[in-house]
Amino acid sequence: MRIVARLKQLDEILKLINLEVDVFLIDTPLSVKKISLDMYNHLDEIASYKKDIYLLINKMIHETDIESLKDILEVAKKPEITAVVCGDMTVMVIAKEFGIEKKIIYQPGTFNTNSFDNEYFLIKNIKGITISKEITLEEIERIFKNKKTELSLVGHGFIDMFYSKRNLLTNYFIYKNIEKENIKENDSFRLKEEMRPDSLYPVFEDMGGTHVFRDKALESFAEIEVLEKHLDDFFIERIFINDEEYYDILKAYQDKNFVPEFLNKYQDKYNKGFYYQYTEKLKGELSEN
């Protein structure tokens, strides 16, 4: 199982390599929830460290994004780019035109929730799929039993729950007639729901729209032994996490003995997500789709 880390700056590459990172995940012009705006411009230098490089294209692809997408996929043809991680299946479709569908990892967040999905994408000849974020460990293990393509998981960090094209923060300040600078890419905004005053949900606006995250980050220290037998890639998210903690996370996944110390230091901000938590269906009171 490869550990996939988000690369934020060039001068941390050696540190990350020492922490046994296998893959650098690099933001592109079609990334949302970016960690770094700049690393995409330094691919040659990053490649010189001989680690795998994945490019991230997780924006929803509108008609006007297609040319930018093609530019990125042209870059992705280079042999040093091992994979393209995408949230929208359009990337897979266009990648086929470039002959690089074998580099695609389909990571829509939701949708990859059953065993059939990886059968389907095996036929599409892509590199793999990322299992969805809202299913239980038991369901994940059932998918492992039918593994056909490479499988991956976003197993650590703040996971988004919501991706809107709307600029909800900018519009709110307009509504309130507040002149506010530094709204985009500002990672210090939080939402508190009136009935849940103990929960603060990170909210982040960027060029793709608005993203709302779980109040607690996901950790998989106890589950990693099961996961690593079947996963090809284990993604460690970085948004809302400072550098010191990020390096501690990487260390904890390499050194079990460090996990208690890590949890002692950071435990309050973590939970187990949906690993042991079933979600009910068929209780909705809904709008339409």
Next chain:
Amino acid sequence: MRTELLAPAGNLEKAKIALLYGADAVYIGGKQFSLRARASNFDLEMIKELVDFAHNLNKKIYITMNIVFHDDDIFGLDEYLIYLEKIKVDAIICSSMIVVERAKLLTNLEIHLSTQFSVTNSSLANYFYNEGVKRVVLARELSMAEIKKISQNALTDLEIFIHGGMCVSYSGRCTLSNYTVLRDANRGGCAHTCRWLYDLYEGDNKLSANHDFQMSSKDLDATAFVKDLLAAGISSLKIEGRMKSVHYIATVVSAYRMLIDDYYSGCLRDISFYQNEIKKAENRQTSYGFFNGDTTIEQQLYNQRSEVPTKEFVGIVIDYDCDNKYLLIEQRNYFSPGDTLEVFTPDKTTIQFKVKEILNEDYEILDAARHPLQTILLKLDISVPKYSMIRKVKDE
């Protein structure tokens, strides 16, 4: 090819009303595999009855199967698909590839891709065309310019939402409800967490007041854009709202029916006419979503205020006694002698009259119609058809 008007229905009565008031097709959920869990979903016999009813009118029925399937959900899928083909449903609407593939393998059902998949460009639409999908329901995040561009390039038929509630997130990408209340939004359990009230903080600094940060979207009203959608050759215009009342469905379907027919007959009225018709039943604030491009505060809800419909729904006609000239209605809301009522028929005729006397089924005089679902009689000299709506005309 004329553009289809597609309406929602949460039960058999609503489905028949939608078809009678002008929908070309109706989409419904079965008891399995559909997102509208509490929309009184249809069992297999009801689906068959509705398909037969629709086909007799030369209209269509689509079945939503748009949950995001987990392994546990797959049981019974094959048998369900085979049954739907057997009773001749006109299409299925789905978002999981397992449904697409099983439907292709086992049946000749027409396949529509749900807006749950949030298709936002023609390349992806064409991919699905090659995968055997006949129609794609486009994402609601598209501008009119984007829709036109996609329409020029897409090989699939395209379906566009024109009216009703909107997810504020890209559809199918939201797990707010999963996380906050453990109900799976993509399997029919959405708790509308996005419509809750929030405070906004920057660090420790509270920026909002009295929970006035909301993500809620106003409902969609695309009346002003229907002309452009028809000109662009969009295959189907879709109304949202399987949970809505019969009166809402009849009113909204009827208004869009008139708008579409008026366009094709070259006698389009001022758009405010159609909007005012809709307001007779609409109780939510509306705007035009993304049709003009990125949304602004105009498309957001920042308070809880509801619109008050301009007409109040008070009953539905169940029969007309030609011999004695009595209208038999099933009462839905209070009215009393002296009120002015408006009959609104499926063929869009409206008749106003003042209530002189209200009788029960035993011809006893009532002081008011105060019991929902009670059958009551009103004197009316003009015969009106079954399923006509009765509204109270409010005093100016």
